[in-house]
Amino acid sequence: MPLSPEQLEQIDAQRSQTQQTLRVVSAGMESHLYKAHEVLDHGFVRVVDYMGDDGAIVQAARVSYGAGTKKARNDEGLIRYLMRHWHSTPFEMCEIKLHVKLPVFVARQWIRHRTANVNEYSARYSILDREFYIPAPEHLAAQSTVNNQGRGDVLTGDEAQRVLDILRSDAGRAYDHYEQMLNQEGQEGLARELARMNLPANIYTQWYWKVDLHNLFHFLRLRADAHAQYEIRAYADVMCKIVADWVPxxxxxxxxxxxxxxxxxxxxxxxxxxxxxxxxVTQEGSGMSKGEWREFEAALKG
Structure with missing residues (x-):
């Protein structure tokens, strides 16, 4: 379970508090604020703060004082124009801050997007929980034979069980040794900043991640794509639903x-x-390589 009863109680308490404000709010985003959307087996995404809405994008593009006299459909047309012509700064006027719980190996992919502000749970100061990502059977796949970065056929039967047993036993054993090495319960032990190096990449970490809408769209374009690794795509899919409600x-x-x-x-x-x-037109007469031509054909076929 990603959240304990105590954490759920804290979220309910946060959502019960309301304050009057002069700032612009998004009704769609307000429905998500503080809620934890479960991802994978122990992870979640939740919005802890945000700034702006569709109107903020339009306002920045027009550099106006407020809503102005334009109709909603004209605002939507302007937003589509900005997106169509790759304008970025108006979308940077909106920001979101997320609290994310995710496996370390997913975090290592995620952190490649360097245009956000990140503060991660510190295993130098705190002890990580005994929570590991173990893939569901339908996501346990062999290496692709045609793509070095992708997955092939799903493992089944004894082979799938063998892999799951290894994942569970290795993660449990590593955490047992982590606890045994720690400086706690009267033993001298090892410093937390050193003991953590023995933990596996499927253990869960947490961070606060703040990003503007332009760079968030870039993240989602890559990570919600069908070719992205499933585990990070699961987070991106949840974030897409949140953003669709925030700035429709x-x-x-x-x-x-x-x-x-x-x-x-x-x-x-x-x-x-x-x-x-x-x-x-054929590949030979296109001026493209075989790889380019395959991608070209795939784009045309949709």
Missing amino acids: AAYSAFEDYRMGGANFSAKGLDCIRRMIAGEE
């Missing part, structure tokens, strides 16, 4: 132009124009 017009444009759209090279555009003109 901006998220709709993002979904259309970034998630559902495609970018083509100059060679790709030339091939499309030739195809429209009725010419039969």
Whole structure:
């Protein structure tokens, strides 16, 4: 269970407190504030603070004092224009701060997005909990034979059980040794900052992660993609639902132009124009490598 009864009680207490404010609020985001959305077996994502809404994006683009005289559909059209033409600064006017509980190996992927502010739970000062990510059977897959970064067929039967047994036993044994090494219960022991080095990469950590909407969209474009590793994609999928409620017009444009759209090279555009003109274009006559051509065909087929 990702959250203890005490933690759930604390969240309910936070959500019960309301204050009057002159700042802009997003009704959709208010419904998510402080709630923990469960991810994987012990993880979660929860919003602890945010700034701005769709109106803040429009206001920044127009540098206006307020809502102005434009109609909502014009605001949505402007947001779509900004997204379509890769404008970034208006989207940077919105920010979100998340509390995330995630496996360490997922955190190592996540931290590659260096445009956020991060503060992680410190295993130098505190003792990590005995919580490890163990994949569900349907996500236990062999190495892909065609993609060095991907997964192949799902393991089944005795082989799947063998792998799960190894994962559980290794994680448990490492944590047992971690506890045995710690300076606690009257023994001299090892400092926490050293004892932690023996812990496996599937142990859970936590952090606060604050990012603006422009860079959050970049994170989601990569991590909510079907080709992303499942474990980080599970977090991105939850975040997509939160963002869709927070800034619906901006998220709709993002979904259309970034998630559902495609970018083509100059060679790709030339091939499309030739195809429209009725010419039969092959990889050999496209000027593209075999890899580029496969990706080009995949984008056309959708």
